[in-house]
Amino acid sequence: MKKILLLREDNRADKLFFKKRAYQVLEVPLSRLLVRNLTKKECADLTEADWLFLTSQAPVKMLFSFLTELSKIPRIAVLGKKTAQVVEEIGLTVDFIPDVATKEALIKEWQAKFPAEAKIFYPKSNLADDSLSQKLLNCQVTSVVCYENQFYEEHQLVLEKILREKEISTVYFASPSSWARFYSSYKKNYYPLEFIAIGATTKAAIEKLGFSAKIKK
Incomplete structure (x- = not known):
């Protein structure tokens, strides 16, 4: 079974989507959204x-x-x-x-x-x-x-451990910023992974650095 990493704070819909497609889900939120009035x-x-x-x-x-x-x-x-x-x-x-x-x-x-x-x-x-x-x-x-998109620094350490130990096969990105934050750790702990993007903008951000990605459908 493929193991996919989800990076949002609220992954409920995505978790259901990927479980139905036989993925084992791992969650490591890299940021949180704080809304202001x-x-x-x-x-x-x-x-x-x-x-x-x-x-x-x-x-x-x-x-x-x-x-x-x-x-x-x-x-x-x-x-x-x-x-x-x-x-x-x-x-x-x-x-x-x-x-x-x-x-x-x-x-x-x-x-x-x-x-x-x-x-x-x-x-x-x-x-x-x-x-x-x-x-x-x-x-x-x-x-x-x-x-505001605020960074979870403590979760970055968890991500780096996951990458070092090659625990995942796939990563899902819901925004270009989530890719940028993931990549800051991935470039130091590289191994081949499958990348799935929420849409064309996020896919383009991944491909800009020479990686391939497919859009979630």
Whole structure:
């Protein structure tokens, strides 16, 4: 039986998915998400926005109580079917989702369909880049760090022990940041592994360093 390593703090859905596919699951969370509340100014910016861009599931529940109180909810653009599902599960409508689940595709496809100027509210993590603000030049983008991806240093030692002892055959990555943190230990304790990515962006991050990966299906 293959043994797969899961790196998120909450792996319940992934654990069920891989167990059904005959994997033995091992969990070592490398980071945790800490969500912060919006300030009054940020709430006002969201209220006045034409669009809300969501590139991950993390901020959805935090924004939900506020959004449902608004008389006018911004149109919602999301990256990926999983994020769209979370948005719809809490009773909101997804107005745009790109055909390809990458931030570059989100920007390009959204601009092609909605070329007019717009006010965009973008809740992001402390690790996210500024590509939305830089590439949507005809729009007013308000980028707000609303959740932090904090590193579990003590778990890194557990990971290094697992790699030294070659305990796993497969690793599942749910974000480029999880790959980056895993790789910092893996490059010192290398042996051939199978890599599975949540989507195209994470797959590209893995392949950028010369490794192959397949997307979870």
